[in-house]
Amino acid sequence: MPEGRDVGSIYRLLRERIALLDYPPGTLLSENRLAREFGVSRTPIRRVLHRLEFDGLVSVERGVGTLVTSVDVRYLKQVYDLRLALTHVIAELDPSLVSQDEIERLRQLLTSTRTLAGTGDASGLARAYLYFNETVTRAIGNEPLREIADRLFYLTQRTWLEALPALDWDHEVETVCNEIEATADALEQGDMRAVADVRRHYMIDCIHRVGTYLGTFDATSEPS
Numbered sequence: 001m002p003e004g005r006d007v008g009s010i011y012r013l014l015r016e017r018i019a020l021l022d023y024p025p026g027t028l029l030s031e032n033r034l035a036r037e038f039g040v041s042r043t044p045i046r047r048v049l050h051r052l053e054f055d056g057l058v059s060v061e062r063g064v065g066t067l068v069t070s071v072d073v074r075y076l077k078q079v080y081d082l083r084l085a086l087t088h089v090i091a092e093l094d095p096s097l098v099s100q101d102e103i104e105r106l107r108q109l110l111t112s113t114r115t116l117a118g119t120g121d122a123s124g125l126a127r128a129y130l131y132f133n134e135t136v137t138r139a140i141g142n143e144p145l146r147e148i149a150d151r152l153f154y155l156t157q158r159t160w161l162e163a164l165p166a167l168d169w170d171h172e173v174e175t176v177c178n179e180i181e182a183t184a185d186a187l188e189q190g191d192m193r194a195v196a197d198v199r200r201h202y203m204i205d206c207i208h209r210v211g212t213y214l215g216t217f218d219a220t221s222e223p224s
Helices: 007-019 031-038 042-054 073-091 100-114 122-138 143-166 169-188 192-214
Strands: 058-061 065-068
Touching: 007 031, 007 042, 007 122, 007 143, 031 042, 042 058, 073 143, 073 192, 100 122, 100 169, 122 143, 122 169, 143 192, 169 192
Parallel strands: none
Antiparallel strands: 058 065
């Protein structure tokens, strides 16, 4: 059992579990159980859960406890619209320093993600995309914008994972690989406008694919 983990690492791990559907919507998150798992008191766990509540990933129900939230389709559409709007801001930022080592790790991630073709390993593909998103988010030089973009990403990520079994698996793997490759190329050139253009294009494409799964979710833009 992990001992004495800090609040930040517990928060990131629980957020990842929610994003990967290890904790599906409706899961009850027990303060006592989590405190035992991480070897801490209930106080830091409470702080983590409050932060996840602020993120919109959990809600506190009186008499029940802390539950992982479900995704409201109308709200999801609004989140995607905001994420798209933010890509225009990202394009105007000065590129921050993204190390060559990080770009090389993206290339390695691309290689490993390609091996997922034909496997149907939804969790593996989602985990690869989480790591990819972390790298892209680090490239945003503006810290408040980086925090907002990261929070909005986690509000939408679960829906794509939920939709994966109904989508064309090999097309999803190919799409993720293409996005990773195009982003790595743009980061290597230090071109934040290109990074933003890649993110916007693939986000709109994802909106259409997830919208097909949801049925009532219409995108307002077309992929370029």
